[in-house]
Amino acid sequence: AQSVTQLDSQVPVFEEAPVELRCNYSSSVSVYLFWYVQYPNQGLQLLLKYLSGSTLVKSINGFEAEFNKSQTSFHLRKPSVHISDTAEYFCAVSSDGGATNKLIFGTGTLLAVQP
Amino acid sequence: NAGVTQTPKFQVLKTGQSMTLQCAQDMNHNSMYWYRQDPGMGLRLIYYSASEGTTDKGEVPNGYNVSRLNKREFSLRLESAAPSQTSVYFCASSRRGDSKETQYFGPGTRLLVL
Secondary structure: OOEEEOOOOEEEEEOOOOEEEOOEEEOOOOEEEEEEEEOOOOOEEEEEEEOOOOOEEEOOOOOEEEEEOOOOEEEEEEOOOOHHHOEEEEEEEEEOOOOOOOOEEOOOEEEEEEO | OOOEEEEOOEEEEOOOOOEEEEEEEOOOOOEEEEEEEEOOOEEEEEEEEOOOOOOEEOOOOOOEEEEEOOOOEEEEEEOOOOHHHOEEEEEEEEOOOOOOOOOEEOOOEEEEEO
C-alpha cells in the first residue's frame, strides 16, 4: 500500500529566508508525485507535480521539488519565501494500475512566514 | 468559468439529521471525488466517480452515499449524521481518471454535527 509522510506539521520561517518542506513516500510501484497548496479558507490547488523525465520540477512562483527515487523523497524548496507563501502544503502520491486517480495525501505542513 | 463549486459553505446538523452536499464542475471533467479533511490527517477519499454513471468507495465510505447525477454534478449524502462526521468536505474533479491527472478542488463545505 502507498503512504506519504510529512514529518513537519508546522514550519515557521522568516520572510526572505529559504525553506524546505519534507515529503517521503512508500510504494512498491512507480509513482507520480504532487504538491498541493491550500491557502486559508480555500480549497487545494496544484503547485507542481512529477510524472517522469527530469527529476527537478518547478512551479511558476519559485518553488521546486526534486524526485529522489533512492531516498523515496520529494522535498519542496524555495530559496526565498514571501508572506504570501503562508499556507498549508500537502504532498500526495498516485500510481498506475488502478482504474481511477486515487491520490494518497500526507498530513500537511503549515508554512508560517513571519515578517 | 467557475471551476468546482460546492454548496453549502457551512452547515450545522444535529445527530441523526440528514443532508446532501452538492458539487458541480464546469470543466467538462469525467472524474469527480469527495474528500474529507480532518486536523492532522490530511485529506481522505470518501467516494469517487471515474465517469458518468459509475461510483466507487474510497478509503472512508462508511456513513455516506453518493450520486453522480450527470457529468457536471456529484452529490454526497449523509443519511444519519454523527459527530464523527464533523469535518471539512472537499469535492474535486479531473479530466480523466488517469493517475497523472491534476485534481481541481472546490472551496469546501464546513460541517459541524452536534
